[in-house]
Amino acid sequence: MKAFETNLLEFLRAPKQFIIPIYQRIYSWNLTQCQQLWLDIVRVGKDDTAQAHFVGSIVYIAKGIYNVSNVPQLLLIDGQQRLTTLSLLLAAVAEVLGDDEQDVGINRRRVGNYYLFNSEEEGDLYYKLLLTQNDKETLKRVLQGREMPEQSSTRVVENYKFFVEKLRKSGVPLRVVYEGIKKLL
DSSP states (O other): OOOOOHHHHHHHSSEEEEEETSSSSSOOOOHHHHHHHHHHHHHHHHHHOOOOOOOOOOEEEESSSSSOOOOOOEEEOHHHHHHHHHHHHHHHHHHTTTTTTTTTOOOOHHHHIIBBOOOTTEEEEEEBBEEEEEHHHHHHHHHTTTOTTTTOOHHHHHHHHHHHHHHHHHOOOOOHHHHHHHHHH
């Protein structure tokens, strides 16, 4: 096993797909955990002296050595909750950003192409993160800004809406939030 520290956004930027194995639990972070993540990101985003903020380990293994795609598929063993929540936050940032860069230095298209989607792929390979059960379809629709399925994942929808609301109504500049996200390890 190899362990190394890396910047979250740099790690997500390369083409890859994280797949949650069927034996993993469904997405279960609640608003208290999202609030703590938000506070951590805002704190480090405002602190020019803070170089990084460690959000925890992500443990994965290659799905198989015979992959017909250029997108490495990785089974996520640990870190599903954090990676899903950070994906929801990035989707909320893209939603609030729109197509303008404002003073943030990134726009909706780039957030999606860099951190949420494998933009040159189709079907399920298009998504950098595939959850299990109802979570899968709900996350896909959140990321694409589509209407929720009839049987949607409550936590996925609730936490996404939490981040959109925070970004729109908290008074924290989007630039500060994005700076905080850029410092995550």
